[in-house]
Amino acid sequence: MRAIFLTGTAGSGKSMLCSTLLPWFADKSATVASVNLDPGAQNLPYEPDVDIRDFLDLSTVMQNYQLGPNGALVLAADLVATRMPDIQEALDSINPDYAILDTPGQIELFAYRSSGPYIVENLQCDGKTVLFLFDSTLVSTPTNFVSIALLAASIQLRLKAPQIPVLSRKDLLGPNLKRVLSWATSSTKLEQAISEESGDLYELSSKLLRDLVRSGIAYDLLPVSSTTKEGLIELSATISRQLNQGEENED
Numbered sequence: 001m002r003a004i005f006l007t008g009t010a011g012s013g014k015s016m017l018c019s020t021l022l023p024w025f026a027d028k029s030a031t032v033a034s035v036n037l038d039p040g041a042q043n044l045p046y047e048p049d050v051d052i053r054d055f056l057d058l059s060t061v062m063q064n065y066q067l068g069p070n071g072a073l074v075l076a077a078d079l080v081a082t083r084m085p086d087i088q089e090a091l092d093s094i095n096p097d098y099a100i101l102d103t104p105g106q107i108e109l110f111a112y113r114s115s116g117p118y119i120v121e122n123l124q125c126d127g128k129t130v131l132f133l134f135d136s137t138l139v140s141t142p143t144n145f146v147s148i149a150l151l152a153a154s155i156q157l158r159l160k161a162p163q164i165p166v167l168s169r170k171d172l173l174g175p176n177l178k179r180v181l182s183w184a185t186s187s188t189k190l191e192q193a194i195s196e197e198s199g200d201l202y203e204l205s206s207k208l209l210r211d212l213v214r215s216g217i218a219y220d221l222l223p224v225s226s227t228t229k230e231g232l233i234e235l236s237a238t239i240s241r242q243l244n245q246g247e248e249n250e251d
């Protein structure tokens with residue numbers, strides 16, 4: 001079993017991408033299982049094969065600890081790690097080629113609490129990758145692009161796993177797509193765009209971005225749309241290349 005974690009800001013399209021990848025992998029004759037790791041998830045666009053909500057009930061957490069919805073979500077995020085054996089057992093009994101793990105809407109509940117890094121580190125499987133979704137609607141200006149790239153770097157530091165940068169909801173970007181992709185690969189182009197946009201912030205942004213672009217955090221940013229299905233061939237090729245690379249490195 002290989003694990004694919006979906007991360008990104010709230011609304012970046014993680015759950016939708018999960019629902020899009022499931023039939024995609026199945027069509028390629030791979031067995032695939034979906035895992036919902038969000039105890040507060042409502043109206044998921046797919047039927048999870050493994051669901052944290054079966055092991056952790058948000059309304060019980062609210063009642064038992066006398067918490068409001070936000071406090072309960074934070075505590076539930078921490079309690080997810082205690083349910084790791086249940087998640088592992090459920091996945092092992094399915095034993096799929098791929099497990100796609102959809103993380104909580106709010107990335108901080110997963111990546112900046114202890115549960116997320118714990119689960120990524122301790123899930124027993126033959127390879128792991130983390131997709132980080134750059135939401136098209138959030139990266140359409142150069143400084144916003146730098147801030148989301150910083151978040152991607154920060155998530156990589158927290159989860160300590162190989163990351164694939166995905167430009168999600170690509171269809172919402174329209175003619176801006178080419179510009180955004182040019183920032184991902186060329187620090188000169190991004191620096192120039194920032195100098196035109198950001199005035200006082202120029203120095204901070206340009207220093208940050210030089211290192212970011214050099215670190216490759218957004219390099220090969222893959223534009224994908226769950227709505228039009230564009231980019232799925234490239235994304236699945238990158239996922240299997242990275243998961244196989246992990247295997248080669250272990251040998």
Ligand SMILES: Nc1nc2c(ncn2[C@@H]2O[C@H](COP(=O)(O)OP(=O)(O)O)[C@@H](O)[C@H]2O)c(=O)[nH]1
Nearest residue numbers: 010011012013014015016105169170225226227
């Ligand atoms: N146009 C468009 N909308 C999308 C796409 N992917 C997701 N959405 C919409 O964006 C919103 C947030 O998606 P969701 O998957 O729930 O985001 P999550 O919070 O990261 O799980 C929903 O209304 C989705 O229907 C996409 O590729 N294109």
Ligand SMILES: [Mg+2]
Nearest residue numbers: 014015104105
């Ligand atoms: Mg979601």
